[in-house]
Amino acid sequence: MDEYGDIDDAAFAAVADAAEKAHKSSSTSRAPAPPAPAAGSSKQPVVQPIPRKIAKPAGPSSIIVNTRQKGNPLLPYIKSVPWEYGDIVPDYLVTPTTCVLFLSLKYHRLHPEYIYTRMKAVGRAYTLRILLLLVDTDQHSDPIKELTKSTMINNMTIILAWSSSEAGRYVELYKVMENTPATMIKERQKEDHMSRVEDFVTSVKGVNKTDAMGLISMFGSVRAAVNAPEEQIALIPGWGEKKTRRWCTAVRDDFRMGGAVMKKRREEAAAKGQSTAGLGTAVPLNLMKDEDRVAINRRLGIAAPAKEVKEPVDVDMIIDLDEEEALRAMEDEERRRKKPQEPQSEHVADTSVNTPATTEDGVLAALAKLRKQ
Template structure:
């Protein structure tokens, strides 16, 4: 089949997956609350007439990455070294990295051999979790067709697609999601420079190959932007650390017209 030809072999299965339309609640917390409040207490009578209560499932450690027990032996776990992990039998996703965040993991080779697998997993997951990540390890020589396939699935089922090119990279991605669990979105947003001097430095460093040190040195030498713009190429080349190549590029950029005909 042509690599650009769309594979519709499991569209029927995709159609049966219910696309989340309401906020999703993690099954972990829901099952715990329901078991604590609604579940009747059960007891077992022993031979001597005493009763014993079956032990309940322990609450998950919120500081750990919760790992589905089926992931034991996965090489990605070797790269998770900065966050503790806890194996659980009572979670549906492969990894739970936050109260409302989970990760499904699949290698591209496995997806090629079992194209329906991820759809079945999504049916089991249902509407749980607000952030649902599909982490794909690229381990196939020709990944393009399979990735198109997985991209369609993520678009239809409210998934975030993340790619890793090794087990080590996949492990670090899982670890990072947990480490950033309580970070605000502003933490990774680009910092907007506030002072005029900082804005000028940022503007000058956008001219390759001028770096931040060059920009600061230029402003110290010329005092203000007007003097810098009016300086000759020869004068610019005399600035310590700038040199003829940077001076030529800077002079050319500063004297290019803003509008093109």
């Protein structure tokens, strides 16, 4: 230490080394010792990071537009996706496998050979080839028929647009839906039985889900609802005359067979010598059993028609009644004859007096005997 009380450099270095050694000894006692390095190597191996794969897009992120489409009025309406000019054969390259050819009907009337040259240049280079047709003239019927035939021959899809904004929207949607799966627009099949029954019933025009539930709860099964008569269908709450008639017509109408199919069947039957009268007639539905119909009638509160009880008829009794009526007629006739008449002669008078009395006694005796039997 000097005269001013300051420590010299050598002493300060010795104190610093002693403190550092004390610190290292304390930390070594608390932490485990690191592994000894391998012989012949003084440095530890460096661990390299694993490279991460980045998913590359299937195609360009923007729509490629042919330079000849500069000034096309549909370009300002492509707003959702970017687009850029490029050296391509079609007018618009939406995806790597989808291309679009644009055509205006006014331009087609002036240059009818233009579109056929473009179709030939595109060829079969793309999976989906689209002809986007802008209908900007009133006389469009014949050109559309002609172009539709040409697209069918060249295996292309034709899309009609009536404005530039609509045409731009079509081009834009093909790019937006590039990676969209087809299951998004596919109808989802319902798994539960009741939902399928509802879909079947509501397929009839004018029948909604509420009507379907009423039909199902009333009859309990599709078979019972199909075979039910129109009077029972009309008793469902909310089912009017028109809806009932539509349902009955839909479930009872015959299937229509194609003319060519039926003609072929008739020719085959005629060749075999069979009758063709029954061809084309509908097969009747499997009707319900009597016990099922009675059960449905009870559920609907419809009383079954009363059956007439037929009593045994005695044939002998019928014959006796006929005989009794005949005897009564004879009795009435004799009573009329019994009325007093003017005698024409003595012999006639005696006969008219004696004979009716004898006949009347016989009739009365026969009636008394018949009643006793």
